[in-house]
Amino acid sequence: MTTPARTLLVTGGAGFIGSNFVLSAVASGFAKIINLDKLTYAGNPANLEPLRGNSSHVLVEGDICDAALVRRLLAEHRPDGIVHFAAESHVDRSIDSPDAFVRTNVVGTFTLLDAARAYMAEAPPGFRFVHVSTDEVFGSLGEEGHFHPESPYDPSSPYSASKASSDHFARAYHRTYRVPTIVTNCSNNYGPMQFPEKLVPLMILNCVEGKPLPVYGAGANVRDWLFVEDHCNGVRLALENGKPGATYLFGGRAEITNLRMVETICDLVDELTGKPAGTSRTLITFVKDRPGHDLRYAVDATKAEKELGWQRSCDLADGLRRTVLWYLENKSWCSEITSGRYRRERLGLGAST
Ligand code: NAD
Numbered sequence: 585m586t587t588p589a590r591t592l593l594v595t596g597g598a599g600f601i602g603s604n605f606v607l608s609a610v611a612s613g614f615a616k617i618i619n620l621d622k623l624t625y626a627g628n629p630a631n632l633e634p635l636r637g638n639s640s641h642v643l644v645e646g647d648i649c650d651a652a653l654v655r656r657l658l659a660e661h662r663p664d665g666i667v668h669f670a671a672e673s674h675v676d677r678s679i680d681s682p683d684a685f686v687r688t689n690v691v692g693t694f695t696l697l698d699a700a701r702a703y704m705a706e707a708p709p710g711f712r713f714v715h716v717s718t719d720e721v722f723g724s725l726g727e728e729g730h731f732h733p734e735s736p737y738d739p740s741s742p743y744s745a746s747k748a749s750s751d752h753f754a755r756a757y758h759r760t761y762r763v764p765t766i767v768t769n770c771s772n773n774y775g776p777m778q779f780p781e782k783l784v785p786l787m788i789l790n791c792v793e794g795k796p797l798p799v800y801g802a803g804a805n806v807r808d809w810l811f812v813e814d815h816c817n818g819v820r821l822a823l824e825n826g827k828p829g830a831t832y833l834f835g836g837r838a839e840i841t842n843l844r845m846v847e848t849i850c851d852l853v854d855e856l857t858g859k860p861a862g863t864s865r866t867l868i869t870f871v872k873d874r875p876g877h878d879l880r881y882a883v884d885a886t887k888a889e890k891e892l893g894w895q896r897s898c899d900l901a902d903g904l905r906r907t908v909l910w911y912l913e914n915k916s917w918c919s920e921i922t923s924g925r926y927r928r929e930r931l932g933l934g935a936s937t
Contacts, residue, residue: 590708591616592823593663595648595696596670598623600778601716603631605667605816610640612820618661619643620654621670622688630917631777648692654699665712665823668696674781675720675743679875682742689746690753697757697765704763713765714823715754719808719833720744721769724878731769732884733831740876755829764828768819771835771883774903775812776910780922784904787846788911789918791853791864801873803843806880810836811903814896821892832892835883838900843868852908 592609596602597619606617621627623645635641646653648670670692672678672685693715700713722731723738737752739745757763774784790797818834826832840848850864888894898906911918 590614591618591661591663593618593620593657593661593666595620595666595668596627597621598627598629598631598643599669599673600626600631600775600782601773601812601815602669603628603777604775604812605669605819606632606641607634608813608816609820610635610638615640616661617641618657618663620646620648620657622647624672626673626779628777628779628921630920649687649695651695651699654696655702658699658703659706662706662708664708664710665714666696666700667714667716667819667823668693669716671747672743674779675741676781676874678741678743678746682746685742685746689743690749693750694753697753697763700763701757701761704761711764712823712826712828713754713757713763714819714826715750715765715767716819717747717751717767717769718744719769719771719835719881719883720878721748721751722881725880725882727880730882730884731833731835733769733833733887740878751831755831758829762828766822766826766828767831768822769831769833769883770815770818771808771810771881773810773812773815775907776914777917778812780918783842783845784849784907785911785918787849788853788908789922791850791867792857792912794867796869797846797850797864797867798869798871799843799846800871800877802870803841803846804879805842805877806839806882807842807845808835808882809838809840809845809900809903810834810896811898811906814898817897818888818892818894821888821894825892827891830891832888832894833883833885834888834894835885836896836900836903837885839880839882840900848904849908852904853912856905856908856912 597606598621722735739748754765758765
């Protein structure tokens with residue numbers, strides 16, 4: 585795809601990463617973003633409020649499993665690329681209700697790929713399909729080593745198994761039908777507009793309100809964290825400079841245990857809200873571990889750095905400070921989202937089916 589691209593079909597663009605991507609794509613001059621989103625509990629049109637009245641953005645409420653709708657959007661708007669974020673994305677929910685993950689992540693991705701296959705005959709030159717995925721498809725690392733694009737798949741949760749399946753379909757559609765798919769696998773994201781069931785916003789909001797901070801097991805699991813804007817830049821570079829059929833990994837070179845992450849958030853909230861140092865750490869509560877909890881993820885992003893020219897711009901200390909400030913400054917966004925059906929309760933013990 586040549587820069588600047590003209591029209592994109594983005595899926596899941598009302599969710600956390602998708603909405604950050606859509607906002608930056610419109611700001612950087614894309615002529616039109618067609619945003620297909622089912623608006624599940626995780627999709628929030630308020631994330632797209634800055635685009636109200638902007639004709640470069642069209643939000644279409646619909647399901648990626650709806651083949652007729654996807655085909656119609658492709659025929660009507662003739663996009664230069666598809667950027668596919670839509671997914672059920674929360675591991676704990678996948679333990680409670682895996683069926684929705686198979687439907688959206690596997691069947692939905694297949695539906696998009698198959699519509700793209702039919703669309704290839706009329707697609708503009710340079711058309712690309714970027715499938716956004718996670719490093720969790722590779723399973724768990726021991727104390728050493730990093731994931732790289734050739735790492736074997738070894739998913740542990742229904743979420744990561746469904747994402748692994750969708751990655752395989754994306755690659756197979758390139759090998760079999762020459763659909764120009766590019767797969768990206770990224771480490772844990774954090775930043776503005778993340779639904780507060782995920783670790784970082786949950787801890788920030790609970791700290792602010794003086795509620796317990798549930799840490800799974802001993803908090804020893806290690807994650808690599810990337811600021812959401814850096815992930816969005818990587819996806820954009822994969823769209824513009826990625827090689828069809830290739831896989832690119834993005835990570836923050838920021839490994840930290842979950843417990844250390846929570847302590848860092850506590851200290852930042854105390855500092856930025858004027859609470860005495862150490863106040864929020866007293867809220868840390870160790871709870872039963874997640875079944876199948878992977879010990880450690882870490883990403884080697886060398887290929888993306890060399891081939892796409894991608895660089896992380898924000899380190900963990902800076903990104904976390906920006907994130908905590910965003911949640912403190914956007915209280916109405918937070919209260920609206922947590923006044924609905926989700927009330928920050930514990931999920932993922934496999935209690936429901
Ligand atoms: P999210 O849960 O915040 O957003 C998902 C969006 O998809 C929501 O807007 C939701 O309404 C929409 N959606 C769900 N089912 C749909 C369907 N059937 N049809 C249309 N839209 C549907 O997720 P996120 O954290 O923004 O993640 C986006 C993508 O990035 C996912 O594919 C995820 O696997 C991947 N990813 C996430 C992370 C992370 O740390 N959050 C890390 C690496 C990769």
